[in-house]
Amino acid sequence: MHTKEKIKLAGIELFSILGYEATSMSKIAEKVGIKKPSLYAHYKNKEEIFMAVVDQMCVDYVEFTEASLAKSADTEEERLFVAFLDHVLHFYSDETENQFYNRILLYPPSELEEQLTKATNESQERVNAVMENAIKRAKMSGEVDNDLDERDVVFTYFCLLEGIGNTITLYSLTDIERNAKKVWDIFWRGIKKSESR
Amino acid sequence: MHTKEKIKLAGIELFSILGYEATSMSKIAEKVGIKKPSLYAHYKNKEEIFMAVVDQMCVDYVEFTEASLAKSADTEEERLFVAFLDHVLHFYSDETENQFYNRILLYPPSELEEQLTKATNESQERVNAVMENAIKRAKMSGEVDNDLDERDVVFTYFCLLEGIGNTITLYSLTDIERNAKKVWDIFWRGIKKSESR
DNA sequence: GTCTATACGGCGATAGAC
DNA sequence: GTCTATCGCCGTATAGAC
Numbered sequence: 337m338h339t340k341e342k343i344k345l346a347g348i349e350l351f352s353i354l355g356y357e358a359t360s361m362s363k364i365a366e367k368v369g370i371k372k373p374s375l376y377a378h379y380k381n382k383e384e385i386f387m388a389v390v391d392q393m394c395v396d397y398v399e400f401t402e403a404s405l406a407k408s409a410d411t412e413e414e415r416l417f418v419a420f421l422d423h424v425l426h427f428y429s430d431e432t433e434n435q436f437y438n439r440i441l442l443y444p445p446s447e448l449e450e451q452l453t454k455a456t457n458e459s460q461e462r463v464n465a466v467m468e469n470a471i472k473r474a475k476m477s478g479e480v481d482n483d484l485d486e487r488d489v490v491f492t493y494f495c496l497l498e499g500i501g502n503t504i505t506l507y508s509l510t511d512i513e514r515n516a517k518k519v520w521d522i523f524w525r526g527i528k529k530s531e532s533r
Numbered sequence: 534m535h536t537k538e539k540i541k542l543a544g545i546e547l548f549s550i551l552g553y554e555a556t557s558m559s560k561i562a563e564k565v566g567i568k569k570p571s572l573y574a575h576y577k578n579k580e581e582i583f584m585a586v587v588d589q590m591c592v593d594y595v596e597f598t599e600a601s602l603a604k605s606a607d608t609e610e611e612r613l614f615v616a617f618l619d620h621v622l623h624f625y626s627d628e629t630e631n632q633f634y635n636r637i638l639l640y641p642p643s644e645l646e647e648q649l650t651k652a653t654n655e656s657q658e659r660v661n662a663v664m665e666n667a668i669k670r671a672k673m674s675g676e677v678d679n680d681l682d683e684r685d686v687v688f689t690y691f692c693l694l695e696g697i698g699n700t701i702t703l704y705s706l707t708d709i710e711r712n713a714k715k716v717w718d719i720f721w722r723g724i725k726k727s728e729s730r
Numbered sequence: 731g732t733c734t735a736t737a738c739g740g741c742g743a744t745a746g747a748c
Numbered sequence: 749g750t751c752t753a754t755c756g757c758c759g760t761a762t763a764g765a766c
Contacts, residue, residue, distance in 0.1 A: 355640060357554035361760065374732050442699060443552060443636060488715040495716060498699055499692020502639055518685040519692060526723030558742060571750050579742065
């Protein structure tokens with residue numbers, strides 16, 4: 337692998353765990369296995385490494401969401417639940433990657449805030465659109481209540497997802513799966529078309 | 534007000550917005566209106582200021598949750614919703630204070646992690662207990678489904694709350710209130726005792 | 731491209747006068 | 749308790765040899 341790529345990967349890991357300020361050029365260099373000044377042969381400065389990581393994460397995030405929803409399923413509920421659980425388990429298995437995305441969105445280094453929102457807005461909107469379409473399909477199939485606005489459903493969906501995401505460091509894998517299932521049950525009961533109509 | 538108290542207040546604001554690493558002793562001193570070395574007459578070092586802020590925030594958090602649930606209400610749903618909305622609006626009005634709590638829990642400075650979890654665990658557990666009791670009462674009054682475990686309900690409740698909390702910087706006050714109401718409607722529908730039984 | 735050496739600034743923290 | 753002066757360290761970043 338090219339050094340430039342290695343630097344990006346080291347950046348993903350370190351920025352995710354330590355945050356922007358606590359990640360130093362020395363630590364990145366050490367992880368790559370080169371000396372600090374060599375980094376500057378590939379990236380202009382620390383910000384440029386960081387933004388390269390951000391762009392990569394945005395692409396991955398959209399692709400992951402689309403792939404989760406594209407899996408075959410018998411019902412729309414099953415499709416949505418599989419995507420939900422996929423997402424939660426992805427938090428767990430690929431912890432650093434997802435910590436990064438949440439962390440930079442919530443607490444961006446103040447001097448990069450503007451640049452960051454520009455980079456992440458687009459992917460956020462694409463993910464929202466993908467999810468809203470999935471809910472629309474579930475409404476058409478008669479599984480989800482037609483009276484609900486899909487934007488509200490998607491908003492609630494992501495609140496739950498992020499809320500669970502905030503807890504992954506506190507639980508074991510089996511507990512997380514259990515929690516996700518319990519949360520989903522309440523959520524689904526809250527949006528499904530009631531049988532008595 | 535005593536200087537020691539002023540330093541703590543400056544710390545709340547700066548640590549919340551900038552995080553631990555990006556908040557420097559110089560910035561704290563500047564906000565207080567004294568020179569950097571004077572800080573050391575009141576606190577041993579930066580960590581001690583930070584932990585003083587943490588302890589204060591923990592106390593406030595428990596008190597706030599208890600006070601929200603203690604408000605008079607005609608039904609348990611109303612009581613729970615008022616507490617939910619209170620919490621969300623508190624995120625908005627007292628943004629820095631709540632950013633602090635979420636931020637340090639999610640992304641603690643690694644060298645203080647152990648100390649921090651010890652300090653926050655107690656208040657977390659107390660808040661959980663308070664909420665679980667509230668759900669138990671709502672089950673006894675026949676408003677919430679008895680088949681649900683109150684721990685799962687509370688877990689879902691906090692996922693939603695934190696999820697909304699993550700969005701407060703993105704919306705206006707009216708949008709936030711609207712979102713909170715929409716999220717609550719789905720949640721309540723997911724946990725309420727169904728009428729057809 | 732990678733290295734050694736180094737510049738310069740800001741950090742947390744201390745010494746000691748007032 | 750607050751100040752000025754200063755320490756040692758580590759941060760980002762650059763110069764220039766190989």
